[in-house]
Amino acid sequence: MAARHTWGLDRVYFYDDKGQLQSLPTAWTDAFPPDPVVLLSAGRSAFRFEDLWELSQLIGALQARGEGK
Numbered sequence: 001m002a003a004r005h006t007w008g009l010d011r012v013y014f015y016d017d018k019g020q021l022q023s024l025p026t027a028w029t030d031a032f033p034p035d036p037v038v039l040l041s042a043g044r045s046a047f048r049f050e051d052l053w054e055l056s057q058l059i060g061a062l063q064a065r066g067e068g069k
Helices: 036-040 049-064
Strands: 002-006 009-015 021-025
Touching: none
Parallel strands: none
Antiparallel strands: 002 009, 009 021
């Protein structure tokens, strides 16, 4: 496993069962310590504000294009 900053995100790289190189955002893994905001929420929220905001913007853009209906 290796970690690198790529495409504007910190990513974890690993080889899957077929030997192919794969990657995931580190925020999706337990490879690194959790975000302090998530820790301070004491289990009340598993998501960071920035991630929820980005998701809401994506949903809004898809709805404006008429997708996801």
